[in-house]
Amino acid sequence: MRYRTVNPYRNRNRTELNRNRLHPDYYESVQRRFEINGEGFEGQIEKVMQLIEEGTVACDSEPESLKDYTIPHYILVPESKIEKPSHVPSSPVIVFINSRSGGQLGGELLLSYQTLLNKNQVFDLNEKAPDKVLHQFFLNIEKHKRDGDSFASEIEKKLRVIVAGGDGTAGWILGVISDLNLSQPPPVATVPLGTGNNLPFAFGWGKKNPGTDHESVKMFLEQVRDAKEMKVDSWHVLMKMRVPKGEGSCDPIAPLELPHSLHAIHRVPQSDPLDEEGYRKFRGGFWNYFSMGMDAQVSYAFHAERKLHPEKFKNQSANQSAYAKLTCSQGWFWASLSQPSSWNIAQLSKVTILRKTGQWEVLPIPPTIRSIICLNLPSFSGGLNPWGIPSRRRLRVKEWTPPYVDDGFLEVVGFRNAWHGAVLYAPSGHGTRLAQARGIRFEFHKGAADHTFMRMDGEPWKQPLPKKDKDDTVVIEISRFGQVSMLATGENPSKSINDPLTPRTPKDTEYDSDEEETEEAAEDRRKLGAANSFKLPDDFNLAQVS
Numbered sequence: 001m002r003y004r005t006v007n008p009y010r011n012r013n014r015t016e017l018n019r020n021r022l023h024p025d026y027y028e029s030v031q032r033r034f035e036i037n038g039e040g041f042e043g044q045i046e047k048v049m050q051l052i053e054e055g056t057v058a059c060d061s062e063p064e065s066l067k068d069y070t071i072p073h074y075i076l077v078p079e080s081k082i083e084k085p086s087h088v089p090s091s092p093v094i095v096f097i098n099s100r101s102g103g104q105l106g107g108e109l110l111l112s113y114q115t116l117l118n119k120n121q122v123f124d125l126n127e128k129a130p131d132k133v134l135h136q137f138f139l140n141i142e143k144h145k146r147d148g149d150s151f152a153s154e155i156e157k158k159l160r161v162i163v164a165g166g167d168g169t170a171g172w173i174l175g176v177i178s179d180l181n182l183s184q185p186p187p188v189a190t191v192p193l194g195t196g197n198n199l200p201f202a203f204g205w206g207k208k209n210p211g212t213d214h215e216s217v218k219m220f221l222e223q224v225r226d227a228k229e230m231k232v233d234s235w236h237v238l239m240k241m242r243v244p245k246g247e248g249s250c251d252p253i254a255p256l257e258l259p260h261s262l263h264a265i266h267r268v269p270q271s272d273p274l275d276e277e278g279y280r281k282f283r284g285g286f287w288n289y290f291s292m293g294m295d296a297q298v299s300y301a302f303h304a305e306r307k308l309h310p311e312k313f314k315n316q317s318a319n320q321s322a323y324a325k326l327t328c329s330q331g332w333f334w335a336s337l338s339q340p341s342s343w344n345i346a347q348l349s350k351v352t353i354l355r356k357t358g359q360w361e362v363l364p365i366p367p368t369i370r371s372i373i374c375l376n377l378p379s380f381s382g383g384l385n386p387w388g389i390p391s392r393r394r395l396r397v398k399e400w401t402p403p404y405v406d407d408g409f410l411e412v413v414g415f416r417n418a419w420h421g422a423v424l425y426a427p428s429g430h431g432t433r434l435a436q437a438r439g440i441r442f443e444f445h446k447g448a449a450d451h452t453f454m455r456m457d458g459e460p461w462k463q464p465l466p467k468k469d470k471d472d473t474v475v476i477e478i479s480r481f482g483q484v485s486m487l488a489t490g491e492n493p494s495k496s497i498n499d500p501l502t503p504r505t506p507k508d509t510e511y512d513s514d515e516e517e518t519e520e521a522a523e524d525r526r527k528l529g530a531a532n533s534f535k536l537p538d539d540f541n542l543a544q545v546s
Contacts, residue, residue: 066117066218066221067085067089068089070089070121071118071120075140075144075155076121077120077140078140078143084151089155090158091158091224091225092155093121093159093160093162094133094137094159094160094161095113095122095123095162096125096161096163097122097124097125097164097191098125098166098169098193101165101169102209105193105210105212106165106193108212109210109212110122125169125172131180134176134180134531134534135531135534138156138180139534140152141156160186160224160487161173161177161186161187162188162189162190162220162224163188163191164193165191165194166193166194166195167197167288167457168194168459170188170190170457171286171287171457173188174234174285174287175284175285177484178285178482178484178527179527181534185484185485187227187485187486188487189205189489190205190486191205191210191220192205192208192209193209196383198289198377198382198383198458199379201383202288203487203488203494204490204491205223205489224487228487228489230485230487230488230494231406231485232287232485232486233287233405233408233483234285234287234481234482234484235286235374235410235478235480235481236478236480236525237284237290237476238282238283238476238478238479239262239281239282239474239475240282240474240475241475242279242280242466242472258461259460259461260459261456261457262282262284262461262529263284263528263529263530264280264282265282265283283525283529284528284529285481286457287377288376288379288380288457289375289380290373290374290455291372291456292345292349292371294370294415294417295373295381295455299460300455344367345365345369345372345414346366346369348449348452349443350362350442350445351363351372351440351443352440352443353435353439353441354437354438355436355437360439360441363412363435370417371414372412372413372415373412373414373431374411374478375411375412376410377405377493377494383493385430386411387411387433389428398436403436403495404497405494405495405496406483406496406498409438410437410438410439411436412434412435412440413431414432414434416432438479438480440477444466444473445466445473446465446466446468449465450464450465450467451464451465479525481525
């Protein structure tokens with residue numbers, strides 16, 4: 001194996017080579033190389049740094065602990081020399097890291113992974129787009145498979161993806177993998193590098209930011225290797241709204257600032273009378289939750305403050321403290337006194353749910369509810385469970401089922417104010433359980449409020465609402481969209497409907513809709529918008545693959 005790393009000293013005095021920042025075996029291998037050649041190590045700093053940058057320094061022996069995770073250079077880099085290792089890795093990984101997450105931790109974690117593994121299997125999301133990275137990777141895999149390379153087939157079969165960042169970063173990668181439509185989509189492990197870390201907590205990876213030293217990274221890699229796969233429902237979001245007319249572009253137009261998890265797809269068709277009014281469609285997806293109201297407003301304020309003053313948000317503790325202060329300053333503890341009643345969910349929106357296949361019905365929302373959460377995983381606001389654990393009697397009376405992450409249901413929960421949310425810290429605390437649904441639709445018409453706040457998997461935005469024409473509408477529809485594979489470790493709150501301890505299994509037709517869908521509607525729900533589907537070109541030529 002080659003120990004490769006991006007040069008961490010590019011912007012420093014080259015003589016400040018710090019042994020503690022390099023893997024010990026890596027450092028000693030470089031030192032031995034120069035001693036064997038009769039050259040002084042300390043006097044050859046420039047040569048050492050050149051070798052590090054080129055990634056050509058090799059250790060005399062590869063640490064056994066890393067063989068299981070390393071992907072050979074020729075699999076990662078097109079047209080590189082084919083050098084097949086004797087050992088087939090049991091858990092080859094592609095690593096995506098948001099270097100801006102976790103204060104300085106993201107950059108430190110990036111350096112550790114690039115030092116321990118092949119640098120070409122570790123990517124900084126601020127420099128490389130994950131859809132392009134994975135598209136090129138699987139194109140390389142396909143090329144080698146067509147050349148009869150069984151090693152490439154094993155890499156594809158055993159591949160696992162690690163993503164380090166906040167919940168929004170994890171959702172980004174899950175969206176890309178979903179949209180690539182791979183024949184063997186890799187399972188995903190999440191490193192808790194954000195503030196809430198709801199996704200990592202839901203699958204046993206914890207809530208606290210991780211260690212970034214080499215030993216901590218090795219331990220995490222071992223956990224990834226031994227983790228079990230779990231299927232998790234994906235939820236598709238389709239939003240239709242009117243935006244200012246642009247010059248033929250479908251991209252969001254200021255002042256509309258949607259998160260990158262929502263993507264413009266196309267205008268409303270010309271055959272639709274709404275086309276003249278400048279309507280557009282946006283689509284995206286989530287795996288943990290969609291929320292609207294007071295919680296999303298606090299999250300939006302937090303993100304806005306962090307964007308303006310990043311120096312105040314250097315670590316997880318500082319972030320959580322700032323979040324708590326914003327909750328108080330926004331007035332949600334005394335919502336009935338400090339917030340207008342027009343922000344109550346019942347006054348903002350008409351809510352309908354798909355309780356049973358093909359049966360949409362209006363969902364009554366209590367007038368005091370100011371926040372609504374559509375929950376897929378039992379982890380929200382730092383690992384809390386808004387749905388709680390209903391009694392058997394409650395399940396029977398409401399015709400609910402125990403919540404699972406792969407049963408095709410969302411749990412819909414409401415909250416009145418921050419005091420109501422605080423009950424989640426009690427052992428049996430929960431919000432106002434409103435429904436279990438296979439789909440949910442929000443319709444907004446002209447009202448007293450001209451905006452609200454929404455959030456998907458940690459990404460908040462300020463959503464404009466109709467304010468001029470009484471016939472103007474904003475529609476958001478959420479429906480199930482297949483599944484992704486997550487990696488789970490240790491004790492975790494997520495439960496599968498197919499687990500032997502919970503033998504209830506959905507029927508083959510349970511998720512099928514008996515409603516007729518137009519071709520256009522089906523196309524709207526075919527993707528999340530995060531990436532183009534992976535497929536080989538019709539004129540695919542092995543000789544032309546670069």
